[in-house]
Amino acid sequence: MANLVMVMPYQAYIRKAQAEGFRITALWDPAEARRLFGAQAPEYLRQVEALADGFRLVAFADQAAYTEAIRSAAREADHVWHVGSEESMLLAHDVADELGKAVNSPRSVALLNDKLAMRTLLRDKGISAVRFATADHWTGVADLLAGFELPVVVKPAALSASRGVLLLTDPAQLPAWGRELAGYAGPVLVEEYLRGPEFSVETLTVRGEHHVVGVTRKLLGPLPHFVERGHLFGEPETPETRQVAALAVELLDAVGYRCGPAHTEVVLTAAGPRIVESQARLGGDKIPDLIALARGFDVKRAMFAALAGRTSLPAPGGSVAHIAYFSFPAGTLRRVSGLDAVRALDFVHALHFPFAPGDVLPETVSSKTRHGHVILAGCADAAEAQARADRVRALIEVEVR
Structure with a gap:
């Protein structure tokens, strides 16, 4: 052992x-x-x-x-x-x-996790070209904007969970963004705003060989914060999703990643797929649970099989699984109804609403400030999954003060 x-x-x-x-x-x-x-x-x-x-x-x-x-x-x-x-x-x-x-080597992990290091590597290798600039502190961002057309994306190089990622449409937003970054002392990035559908590629690497477990479609909530409103796993294989997956594998090759899971976010722009960021871990937001529901595949166990040198991958086919997040008006919760009706639906795998009357619903500005979620299983396709999520949201009524 x-x-x-x-x-x-x-x-x-x-x-x-x-x-x-x-x-x-x-x-x-x-x-x-x-x-x-x-x-x-x-x-x-x-x-x-x-x-x-x-x-x-x-x-x-x-x-x-x-x-x-x-x-x-x-x-x-x-x-x-x-x-x-x-x-x-x-x-x-x-x-x-x-x-x-x-x-894995520290260099490969740093190149995946650090947004500035990854962006610099991709530029130097001519992969997934994205215009960017960097400042040592958020106060230096204003001087960089002349080289870009607004809007741009501004973000810290070394924070996770969508913290501090903002679509900047006006330099007047910078002081509030700086307050949001309180306590963060690292470099920040200014990047061109990538337009198009967004995906994440879930991979397992075994002895340096990268295997695509599947492609997740990401549903973004309202801008300017890039907080996902949901994820759909079971994206069908198309020429576009093959391009998205191939780009993630190219990144893993470029950084020299040798073993384990990676989660790589990609936007499919009109000019082709472009990498947003990557992490040397499983996808968050319960994506491994969606994989298990849609494909019957235990990716958490499979990453330890990879460490032991064994390759384990899901069978083709399957259904679509969806996690849909709630975002209600911010304020003190006075009343909530409809939760039992949601739990009674046969396609609801799990429901999470961690608030009771008297609790404060925060403004949703990161993945940690969302208001709960529902996980839906056995959906035929993305359209059915999103229709079911809409039905769930319509059943839940909250009253806030």
């Missing part, structure tokens, strides 16, 4: 890794758990500790302590792997590389 140190493994990851023959030592940061799971974080970590073969807590922001925790945990390990949040990922890969236990 191989020994694997994993940084911030979710509970499902531990079970899947053990099923593929790995012994798991889990490293978690209580602060990161609170960010992800809120008040349930202590119980979540207790369950992680019960599942894992070894367990350690460390503050990821304390680089010296984080480094030492990995080194100590990895003494008897065969591999060190981090496929969680990007913010703490690179240091784990750096330490793993020093120990000779890295699954």
Whole structure:
């Protein structure tokens, strides 16, 4: 049985890794758990500790302590792997590389996760040309706008979950955007605005060979924030989606990615597909659950099979699965109805509405401020999935103050 140190493994990851023959030592940061799971974080970590073969807590922001925790945990390990949040990922890969236990090179992970590094690599290699400029701080963006036609996309180079990504139509928006980036001290990007349908490509890499699990259609919510209103997995294979998938594979080749999952976002413009960004992990927003519903394929377990050198891929065909997010008016919730009627629908796989009367519904400006979701299974195609989502939204009535 191989020994694997994993940084911030979710509970499902531990079970899947053990099923593929790995012994798991889990490293978690209580602060990161609170960010992800809120008040349930202590119980979540207790369950992680019960599942894992070894367990350690460390503050990821304390680089010296984080480094030492990995080194100590990895003494008897065969591999060190981090496929969680990007913010703490690179240091784990750096330490793993020093120990000779890295699954991927730190360079390949940095090129995928860091938006500026990826954009620079693509420009230098002549892949997926997108005009961009960079500033060390958001206050430098105004000086770059003369080289672009508005609107443009502005975004931090190293934040995840759509945080700080904005369609800038007027320089007067910059001060408010700067306040949204409070606490972020890294570089920011100005990019040309890519117009067209948006997709993500879900891949698994085994021994340097990249396999496309499928293409997800992304449904964006209202601009200027690029927060998805939903995802549809089971996009049919067409010449266009083949182009989209091929571009994602070209990126993975370019960065030298060797093993594991990747999630690459692509816009299909009138001039062809263009990469938006990529991450060295599974897609978020429950895309792995959509894959399981639409294809009967356990991509979470398959990524550990990939680590063991085994290739596992879904069979062709299947249905369409859809996650649709809710976005109600912001304010204090006074009343909600229709939730039981939604749960009674035979095509509803799961419903999540984590608010009760008296709670505040925030403005939706990132994936963390959405108002819940519904997951729909067994849809014949995207049109049926979206019609069912519309039916669900019509059933739920909220009253806010």
